[in-house]
Amino acid sequence: MADDHAFKPETLAIHAGQIPDAATGARALPIYQTTSFVFDSADHAASLFNLQTFGNVYSRLSNPTVAALEERVAALEGGRAALASASGMAAEAMALMTLLQAGDHVVAAGALYGGSVSMLSVNLAKFGIDTTFVDATRPEAFAAAIRPNTRALFAESLGNPSLVLLDIAAVADVAHAHGLPLIIDNTVPSPALCNPIAFGADIVVHSATKYLAGHGTTLGGVMVESGKFPWDNGKFPGMTEPSPGYHGVRFYETFGDFGLCMRARMETLRVYGAALSPMSAWLILQGVETLSLRMERHSRNALSVARFLQSHPRVGWVHYPGLPEHPQHALLERQMRALDGVPMASGLLAFGVKGGARAGVKFIEAAHFMSHLVNIGDTRTLISHPATTTHRQLDEAQQRAAGVQPDMVRISVGLEHIDDILWDIDQALDKTET
């Protein structure tokens, strides 16, 4: 039946979560730039607050424009439901702060984005939640670190900036054998290249600021739940017992397979307030429509850059999982989508300029149009030196655990013509000799 046709990601990226506006017939998504929504009656208001009727109350909790982004990312990830927030860090916070409480423990990959390391090792630690960081390439290391009070495993599908790939299925097996959810930050591949839920992940978080939006204009984040985790396994009373934060609602019993997102919305987002603005959701959605096209070009350009760097006399090493000789290439083939038989590895790569950290800084300062900044996933090619920027709050041991070497330059390869990108890299490398 037409209603049950399984639409492909390219189609979902344009259509999921948005049908023509009921009131006006507008085909494109309207921007519902309003803080609040009227009640039809006192009884209607009470039903909305009680969650007995689904509907909008206040844009800190939900908004129709934001909902379109939420449903679209849920559809692209093959998840049951999603919750948007003001940034990728906020999305991660919504997931972790909803699931965890004082006395709980997390096992996380060591090769994480610096902000995530800080959230786990500093901010959540302040509230009595401990984290053990392990080698992301060894699923057995996750198993060995699990304690009786562990409540989640956290990792990135493709580490930023380490570019370490996680064997999602293997780590999901470890998590599920212990009755725990696996949370995957899927920002770098984006849902166009990898769907962690298909490999067993239970929760996916995104910085929508990056490839989902793709234009470097707008901050946003999304958490997605698979709808498959058994929250009634005894380890998550917050999902099954009456909520003190939302007048006695039992979220898993009442909302079933989207109970986690409902709880994150009503307990966590509502209270901490990291809501995404409707305008930002709309801007991100303009980018999402072309996600698949862009990821193909980002990946193809990055592979060309990696090959060019490999043959360049000023380059000491190149790290890009899209290179066939990369030690994790077989995992890449298994876990990420291919274009014409070539697995796509997204647009991030790292390399070392001969001459160490000083030469790396020289390279960055000699770039003509490649921008020195700390974002990734922009149309523009971006370059950065993680040791002195994103990861500078970490000491050198923590930096190495996160996959950051002192001489490392990170490139987020953009959508400019590949000849121009290679020209700028070449001329900047030439200036590192002096």
Add this chain to the structure above:
Amino acid sequence: MTDDISTLRRILRQCRTIAIVGLSADWHRPSNFVAKYLQQHGYRIVPVNPRYDRILGERSYASLEDIPDAVDMVDVFRRTEDVLPIARSALAIGARCLWQQIGVVNREADALAHEAGLDSVMDRCVKIEHARLFGGLHWAGVNTRVVSARRPV
């Protein structure tokens, strides 16, 4: 059991009177959520629960057989092992749909209803499916799987 979008839409359009077996009068129980939602979306609900006289303004009956009016759907908020006699009663009163809520999965009852020509749904929530297929669930960021170039009807 039935689980495709077209059939679920048809069931929710056709069934206007819904007997809710095991409906609680406690406002924060899931069954009360469902009944309140259905009332607000134009359905008549008929509570079936011997513990109460009235729930949400409707008279509550001790059993399905006690209901004097025609019932389209029997929505079951009871334990899986208790569903079979309820399915037999649903057949006896001429209901056209047996609906077992989330977590209620009695395959024998499902087969019985199906063989008797009733629509039979298991492990689904009437409210959630209604909201998914008629627009409301989109509000909660749920993947409704609805793709369309027409306004919602």
